[in-house]
Amino acid sequence: MDGETLTWIFLAGGAALMILETLIPGGVSFFLGFSGIFVGVLRYFGILVEPGTSIITWLGTAIALILVFRPLLMKYWGGESFFKLADEDFEAMGQIVEVVEPINDQDNSGRIKFQGISWQARTIEGDLKPGQKAKIKYRDNVTWVVEPLDELED
Numbered sequence: 001m002d003g004e005t006l007t008w009i010f011l012a013g014g015a016a017l018m019i020l021e022t023l024i025p026g027g028v029s030f031f032l033g034f035s036g037i038f039v040g041v042l043r044y045f046g047i048l049v050e051p052g053t054s055i056i057t058w059l060g061t062a063i064a065l066i067l068v069f070r071p072l073l074m075k076y077w078g079g080e081s082f083f084k085l086a087d088e089d090f091e092a093m094g095q096i097v098e099v100v101e102p103i104n105d106q107d108n109s110g111r112i113k114f115q116g117i118s119w120q121a122r123t124i125e126g127d128l129k130p131g132q133k134a135k136i137k138y139r140d141n142v143t144w145v146v147e148p149l150d151e152l153e154d
Contacts, residue, residue: 003043006051010040010058027070035062095136096149097121103128103146112136112144121146 014036021030039058042048048057092114100118103110104127112121112134121134121144128134134146 001051003049003051006054007040007043010036010043010054014038014040027073028066031065031070032062035059035065089139092136092144093138097134097136097144097146099128099130099132099134099146102130103134112146114144119144123147 014033017029017033017036019033021027021033035058038061039048039054042057043054048054095114097112097114099110099121100113101109101111103112103121103123105123105125107122110121110123110128111118113119114136120142122140123134123146124137126148128146128148133149135149137145137147139145
């Protein structure tokens with residue numbers, strides 16, 4: 001491969017990588033592309049002649065740009081990120097639910113409707129009939145433990 005072809009490969013590849021940044025954001029392909037164009041320009045003006053030094057220069061420049069400028073770009077132009085640490089069991093405690101199937105304190109065969117889904121439920125004391133309201137106390141594996149809702153709380 002002659003030197004002029006390699007120069008055009010660096011220039012075209014660099015431009016392609018910079019355009020690729022619009023499809024795959026993150027800053028890495030932009031800096032790889034910018035480095036490719038930089039090396040292509042250096043080769044065009046005869047500053048870099050050997051293919052090995054061109055590749056080493058491209059890699060070194062890309063790594064330096066990524067390490068130095070990417071954190072700054074991500075700080076000011078990075079995407080928004082939001083996360084919430086959620087404890088679903090804690091958030092469910094105290095919620096009022098409807099009894100779907102009878103629940104008694106002898107067996108674990110009852111069901112409640114919570115968040116639009118039917119869940120297995122049991123009670124520590126008392127019996128609950130379908131249609132009655134109950135309050136979630138806690139969860140034991142996949143079974144919700146509920147208590148009858150006092151008439152005053154209703």
